[in-house]
Amino acid sequence: MNTCCNEHARASAGLPAIEPGMPEPAGTGLSRRSLLLRSAGLGLAVYGAGKLAKLPVFESGVAHAQAGGPNTVLLNVFLDGGLDSLSVLAPVEDATYQRLRPKLALKDGRPFSEDSRLRWHPSVNALADLHAEGKVSVLPAVGYTGADQSHFTSRHFWEVGALDANLRTGWLGRVLDRVGAADNPLQGVSLDGQLAPSLATARNPVAAIDEPEDFGFWAPGAWGPAMDNAVPAFTNIGRSLLGASDPAIAQAAQAAAFAGTVRDALAPLGKDGKPLYAPAAAYPQSTDAFPKRLSGFAAMLAAGLPIRAASLRAPGTWDTHANQAETMPKNLQLTFDSLLAFQRDLEARGLADRVLTLVWSEFGRRAAENGSGTDHGAAGVGFLIGTRAAGRMIGEFPGVDKLDNQGNLRATSDFRGLYGALCGDWFGVDPAAVLPDARGIGKPVILK
Amino acid sequence: MHYVVGVSSYKGTFGEEQATRLLWRAGFGPKPGQAAELAKLGLRGAIHSLTRPASKRLVGPNPRVDGAPLAPRDAWGHDHLWWLDRMVRTEAPLVERMTLIWHDWFATSKAGVPQKLMLRQNALLRRHALGNFERLTLDITKDPAMLLWLNGTSNNVWDPNENYARELQELFCLGAGRGYTEKDVRQLARALTGFANDWTDSGPTRFRYERKRHDAKAKKIYGKRGKFTWQEGVKLVTRHGKHPEFFARKLWGYFIPSAPSAATVKALAKLYVKSDRDVRPVVEAILAHPDLYAAGRRMVKPxxxxxxxxxxxxxxxxxxxxxxxxxxxxxxxxxxxxxxxxxxxxxxxxxxxxxxxxxxxxxxxxxxxxxxxxxxxxxxxxxxxxxxxxxxxxxxxxxxxxxxxxxxxxxxxxxxxxxxxxxxxxxxxxxxxxxxxxxxxxxxxxx
Known part of the structure; x- marks a missing residue:
């Protein structure tokens, strides 16, 4: 790796909160070209010294992001398996609920200020805190008409943003095809090491990252030019086959063509697995990578990487057919404690107004329990978190007295309406161009 | 070897290039010189050598990590290494590849199952590698790892659990929403009740079937009424009219990236039913198909x-x-x-x-x-x-x-x-x- 990267990386190590007008970090000895992009009162610092200055993608990515609007970012957090909404916001005093859930019904919890029937699960106090601060819009029964109880079909609908089994691009991928650039793989990043289907684009590149502090390439027994030329070589080979007619070759070519760009952009964040950044908030300690990935993501945003959308799976499985009372609380706790820390991290770094976090699951679960768990249901719960989030409920809690004919919760908001509002109000993209079957579905107010 | 009515077979040159592709798709790639040897057998001989291997021996040095043999039942990751070793050393690569295909098809994870039960399931999948799909499905239904993974032992007459009944139809045998309803999911779950296990400090034990946990009352599945047992429930699915084409398409997808024509699917499904749901003849027909050797149809190696x-x-x-x-x-x-x-x-x-x-x-x-x-x-x-x-x-x-x-x-x-x-x-x-x-x-x- 070029030594200029190391200097550069040290300069941004332990990056403190970046506020507009803040002095440059002391003691770095580096003449930092700090590019403060201000829009809507937001500060975005770009460290352009050394290696990064040689990266056309990085510069043009930022330029594109600037031109595309206010540099907003959406973090898409997926709770895989179908979160039991009736355990997150529970109608604890409802006799029908208690009858349907003889073993699993919640008995108590903090009141939910927007609906006196509901109480928060004790393991999501972090979320209740953020809600009390006006930073969470709750969707208490989000779904779509004719809910499909297959994990894979329902999840696919949410990922592609349409009730279309054959659509192959993700809804965020189509947003990125419009607001993104042909040379910026960082505009859409999967943070858990494999490409998220929601981010699948038709044209523009996207990236997957496992650990931002570990993205080096090394060849055994090579050094000097023989090593330095390696990344440009696989980049060139990838580029020469971009858009190949064979889809397998095209996939391999795209990965090869942009892996080097990602390496260069991540260089300031760490080397050989050692992070050169420090979180600006305390994250939960866990063997699960979720909190660490969120902390790395906050550092990536703080380093000015040209990101517009990111995707991450929440820890654990939410497919609680059995032993729900044992597994669900700890997964809830870790997920929302981590998201609270992430929010605090963004706030401390002065980035909070640029980022919204969407938390979703493919469906909710059956109102009646099955013994020690719950089977697949229909409407579920979703959250939109951020300082810019309206903080007002979208749709209402339909109650457990008027279930559908399969004993499932009815939807009072449609995920495509939410996506439409995000397209228009957050990304500045025409929702009709992204969401093929959302015409006529009302768009909620999502921003303050 | 079968000459299959309605399924075309490759007529072009079967040289080293084609043999190499066959070894990657139906195995784990060639050892030095192996592609040339296989090419000499011609297409049919080559396929035959894979589907009816003369030897299932492992050749080469035993696996060792840090100077010690593997502990696949106990050490984290050693289960993976143990199987990878078989893939590297086997003389019957298609048997291992089919085992991998069944592992993906009936995907079970040690995220919810003890490692030693995963290995027991692995032996089951290998036993049925090129065998009979219906017998495989019956066996996997009562396999302890699967019973834990999809809550088969939580499914009983008092509290039916839909998990396995749903995936048996949606993922394993029919395809999402193809020829069954939500009612069928719930009714089939009732037929599959009766399995049980105990829990001890060292994990789940004593997997068994108990008559008293089974819902013996009449069920209505796919419009048929009866006091279906679990075996009858499984066979209703594997003999469902939509199953053979689902099977043919899904199996095809493991070897060839482009979709088969409707006529090819029909012919493969017919062959499958005619051979009483045996896997081998269908695999042989797919491996001989011209699409496997066509240009522009490469597959990313898993x-x-x-x-x-x-x-x-x-x-x-x-x-x-x-x-x-x-x-x-x-x-x-x-x-x-x-x-x-x-x-x-x-x-x-x-x-x-x-x-x-x-x-x-x-x-x-x-x-x-x-x-x-x-x-x-x-x-x-x-x-x-x-x-x-x-x-x-x-x-x-x-x-x-x-x-x-x-x-x-x-x-x-x-x-x-x-x-x-x-x-x-x-x-x-x-x-x-x-x-x-x-x-x-x-x-x-x-x-």
Whole structure:
């Protein structure tokens, strides 16, 4: 790796909160070209010294992001398996609920200020805190008409943003095809090491990252030019086959063509697995990578990487057919404690107004329990978190007295309406161009 | 071997190139010289040698990690290494590949199942590798790992649990929403009640069927009424009119990336039913199909297939535990598919998993690295350096753009050798990097 990267990386190590007008970090000895992009009162610092200055993608990515609007970012957090909404916001005093859930019904919890029937699960106090601060819009029964109880079909609908089994691009991928650039793989990043289907684009590149502090390439027994030329070589080979007619070759070519760009952009964040950044908030300690990935993501945003959308799976499985009372609380706790820390991290770094976090699951679960768990249901719960989030409920809690004919919760908001509002109000993209079957579905107010 | 009515078979040249593709698709790639040998048998002989192997022996040195044998039932990752070793050393590669296909098809994960029960399931899948799908489905229904994974032992007459009944239809036998309703899911769950297990401090034990836990009352499934037992429930699904075509399409997808024509699906389904739901004849028909050998229809090698294949090509065995985490970051940790629908074969490669394959390759190349200070030499000739690097992997065929990229790398690197010592050293170093570039090229990442 070029030594200029190391200097550069040290300069941004332990990056403190970046506020507009803040002095440059002391003691770095580096003449930092700090590019403060201000829009809507937001500060975005770009460290352009050394290696990064040689990266056309990085510069043009930022330029594109600037031109595309206010540099907003959406973090898409997926709770895989179908979160039991009736355990997150529970109608604890409802006799029908208690009858349907003889073993699993919640008995108590903090009141939910927007609906006196509901109480928060004790393991999501972090979320209740953020809600009390006006930073969470709750969707208490989000779904779509004719809910499909297959994990894979329902999840696919949410990922592609349409009730279309054959659509192959993700809804965020189509947003990125419009607001993104042909040379910026960082505009859409999967943070858990494999490409998220929601981010699948038709044209523009996207990236997957496992650990931002570990993205080096090394060849055994090579050094000097023989090593330095390696990344440009696989980049060139990838580029020469971009858009190949064979889809397998095209996939391999795209990965090869942009892996080097990602390496260069991540260089300031760490080397050989050692992070050169420090979180600006305390994250939960866990063997699960979720909190660490969120902390790395906050550092990536703080380093000015040209990101517009990111995707991450929440820890654990939410497919609680059995032993729900044992597994669900700890997964809830870790997920929302981590998201609270992430929010605090963004706030401390002065980035909070640029980022919204969407938390979703493919469906909710059956109102009646099955013994020690719950089977697949229909409407579920979703959250939109951020300082810019309206903080007002979208749709209402339909109650457990008027279930559908399969004993499932009815939807009072449609995920495509939410996506439409995000397209228009957050990304500045025409929702009709992204969401093929959302015409006529009302768009909620999502921003303050 | 069957000549299948309505299923076309490949009529072109069956040379080393076609044999190589067959070995990657129906196994884990060739060992040195193996593709040439297979090509001599002709298409039918080659397929026959894979579907009816003369030997199922493992050849080569036993796996060892840190000087000790593997502990697949106990040590984390050793289960993965144990199976990877079979893939590397087997003389019956299609048997292992079919076992991998069934692992993906009936995807069960040690995320919810003890490792030793995963190994027991693995033996079951291998036993049925090229056997009968209905018997496999009956056996997997009562397999302890599956009973835990999809809550078969939580499904009882008092509290029916739909999990297995749903996936049996949606993922294993019929396809989402094809020929069944939500009512059928609930009714079939009732037929499948009756399994039980105990829990001890060391985990689940005593898997069994108990009559009193079974719902013996009448059920209505696919419009038929009866007091269906669990076996009858399973057979209602495997004899459902929509099952044979689902089976044919899904199996096809493991070997050929483009969709089969409607006529091909029909013919394969017919063959399957005619042979009483045997797997082997359908596999043989698919392996002989012209689409498998067509240009422009490459498949990304699954990570464990590439890993085993690189070890086979370079004559190396399992001598480090690294293959477990390397396959994991590449997206395929054995015994731990991402969910019950298995691995997503359409998205193996992105920037992160490309880097993981680079690391995997690095671990293959490391012990074989050439060192100019220890006497390794290579000429100042770009074409020759590329040739040497390709030979390291057993001379896989490369496309024009990849070869051009490799030669450009070699030429650029040699051009910096402006002193005599560099002219001695740099060609050798370049071969080391070229080996990496060959195995991570789009040509080698696919087959």
């Amino acid at each position: 990570p464990v297939v590439q890993c085993a294949g690189m070890l086979r090509a370079t004559g190396r065995g399992i001598d480090t535990a690294a293959w477990a985490w390397l396959c994991e970051i590449a997206g395929q940790y054995l015994f731990m598919p991402p969910n019950v629908s298995g691995w997503d074969d359409s998205r193996w490669l992105d920037t992160a998993t490309f880097r993981a394959r680079w690391l995997m390759t690095q671990h293959v190349c490391d012990p074989a690295r050439l060192d100019p200070e220890k006497g390794a030499t290579a000429p100042m000739d770009a074409g020759e350096l590329v040739k040497q690097a390709v030979a390291f992997w057993g001379d896989p065929s490369l496309s024009g753009p990849v070869r051009a990229g490799l030669e450009r790398y070699a030429a650029d690197t040699l051009a910096t050798a402006d002193k005599p010592w560099k002219q001695t050293a740099y060609p050798v170093l370049a071969v080391n990097t070229l080996r990496m570039l060959v195995a991570t090229s789009p040509d080698y990442l696919t087959s």
